[in-house]
Amino acid sequence: MGTTQLESVPEPKYWHLKTVLSEALDSEFTVGEILPNERDLAARFGVARATLRQALEQLELEGRLQRRRGVGTTVAPPRMGVAVGTGRQVWPSTGDDAWQPVDCALAAPPAAVATALESARDQAVHIVRRSRVSHGQPVAAELLYIPSTSVPDLSAIDAPSEAARARAVLRELQRLELQGQDSAVELGSARADDARELDRLPGAPVLVVTTRFFAEGRTAALSVATYRADTCRLTFTASGGVEIHHGPQQQAS
Amino acid sequence: MGTTQLESVPEPKYWHLKTVLSEALDSEFTVGEILPNERDLAARFGVARATLRQALEQLELEGRLQRRRGVGTTVAPPRMGVAVGTGRQVWPSTGDDAWQPVDCALAAPPAAVATALESARDQAVHIVRRSRVSHGQPVAAELLYIPSTSVPDLSAIDAPSEAARARAVLRELQRLELQGQDSAVELGSARADDARELDRLPGAPVLVVTTRFFAEGRTAALSVATYRADTCRLTFTASGGVEIHHGPQQQAS
DNA sequence: AAGTGGTCTAGACCACGCA
DNA sequence: GCGTGGTCTAGACCACTTG
Incomplete structure (x- = not known):
């Protein structure tokens, strides 16, 4: 009765988060729209802000998001x-x-x-x-x-x-x-x-x-x-x- | 005698750290050499590990370092x-x-x-x-x-x-x-x-x-x-x- | 002044490679 | 089993933009 490991390789939280956000960007947001702030997003997904930020960083690297200090995070246009x-x-x-x-x-x-x-x-x-x-x-x-x-x-x-x-x-x-x-x-x-x-x-x-x-x-x-x-x-x-x-x-x- | 702001824009720690490490890589290390582990390095520079990691991430992005889980951080050869x-x-x-x-x-x-x-x-x-x-x-x-x-x-x-x-x-x-x-x-x-x-x-x-x-x-x-x-x-x-x-x-x- | 993202800390635990 | 880097947390403060 060992702990049956159905998920042999648990996906990192930030990676899963990135996927979820990416799909949300495709379906529920339009270019230029501003996202909720990082603290709210982190709370909504039940993770620490640092983890949420790791996901946002990746999406920004891929050109999906644009973040500006003092302003917020917006959906970026295609490259x-x-x-x-x-x-x-x-x-x-x-x-x-x-x-x-x-x-x-x-x-x-x-x-x-x-x-x-x-x-x-x-x-x-x-x-x-x-x-x-x-x-x-x-x-x-x-x-x-x-x-x-x-x-x-x-x-x-x-x-x-x-x-x-x-x-x-x-x-x-x-x-x-x-x-x-x-x-x-x-x-x-x-x-x-x-x-x-x-x-x-x-x-x-x-x-x-x-x-x-x-x-x-x-x-x-x-x-x-x-x-x-x-x-x-x-x-x-x-x-x-x-x-x-x-x-x-x-x-x- | 207000606080004279000689450094109007304080450089982020990880940025300064990256510069220091970069120079050290040029002068004191050879390709393939392994660096001290992150915990030791962080302690040596008096910063948290997360901050040290931020500097290492940048150096890895620039192709100066190679990090492998379970092994360590090594000096990368030129691209x-x-x-x-x-x-x-x-x-x-x-x-x-x-x-x-x-x-x-x-x-x-x-x-x-x-x-x-x-x-x-x-x-x-x-x-x-x-x-x-x-x-x-x-x-x-x-x-x-x-x-x-x-x-x-x-x-x-x-x-x-x-x-x-x-x-x-x-x-x-x-x-x-x-x-x-x-x-x-x-x-x-x-x-x-x-x-x-x-x-x-x-x-x-x-x-x-x-x-x-x-x-x-x-x-x-x-x-x-x-x-x-x-x-x-x-x-x-x-x-x-x-x-x-x-x-x-x-x-x- | 208020709200945003950017930086930083001091811990903890996990996944992996190797002896 | 041990040491490594990778992930994650719950805070704190700072720099910047905007009203």
Whole structure:
């Protein structure tokens, strides 16, 4: 008469809670609607607030919820598709105006960047900061590292503003013939400055896209772009410009 | 003489802790080395275990640490680069043997998949499960959805095993002329079955790569691949086969 | 001022890997 | 059986937004 273990693997509470909430979001809530506060929700489900929060964190990670301190928890819209790779390779910010130059500095790059650029560690590079807005909200912050050798004709530029200097550097860069590019995507957490620009808290999950631009037989520029992981789906369109249509969610049961 | 607020924005403890630990990892630890257990670490830094864990979670998210229940916390090797997009588009598993077929079923697809395939909801599709191994450890689990119309000649196949049937379906698929493909990357959390295959706990952060394959003027196949976000950096090589060199090291040993 | 989510604590017990 | 990380609790206080 041992204790018959019908549930050999008891599901964690927060996991079950996440499932229940997820189904409730699909059926009983609409995008933008605010949920009851965490203390009420925890009481309603009979768990500690920390446990409830563990479930909410997961749902926020999956882009289902959006939480803002002092405001509340709201149902997030489906992730927006953001194009980060095109079939025809282009220099940064050639055609589309999705990226907005913020400022521009001339400084020594981090060690990792210097390695990728195959340049000396103490060789100063142009660092252009840009921010990307989509559907009215910030989705990415970028640091563009451009060795001085890639844009030699910058001695006689007028600089009415930081942004203007950034645009001048980009204009010069586009005179080179782009031979190729490649990108890498990895998970990261937002640094303090990126977080501020993305309207998130430091440490928020982000997708880091590192892109190398090749010209004249070497790496002519390096872009490190930080995308909000909760609101963005990065699209790499190889052929047409078609969009992937998503149901309520991607991962199915 | 009011309380002079020199630190107008007090940094959260776990954030500071993460920074300290991160620097310690760089200078005082080697890859594979095991850290002191959480209770000792928490005591050493004078914080509660929950706070210490918050810092460790972030470091694990960034791929700096690896934690395993019953074992301990170890210093993780640099993320491995995993190629997920090539310049020349290829059918799944054409050249490389990185993907291993696991099994194959014929069933109705989830609603989201049916939408992407532009097929009827109740139209059964082949569902091929594959797993990808790199450097000796599992990095991705995939579900490949293939409408029956894409592989018509499957009535007379012999099926000595599940994996063999999967290979037969893939072989048939490759007879079609691939016209294009596009991919999307987004953050997700591992479902229970994926987690098992990836040797992670359910809910672990993953990078979900959704790829559509076009042939004969329609979507001929849809792949949903789930990559370990902690160990993988997804590379999209547009031109040459060059690898991005990152920080101190490129790949694990 | 009130209400929200974010941080933090000091415990407890559980599931797992290993010797 | 022991030590590990994983889960969970019931509180407390803080930072932020809004009326």
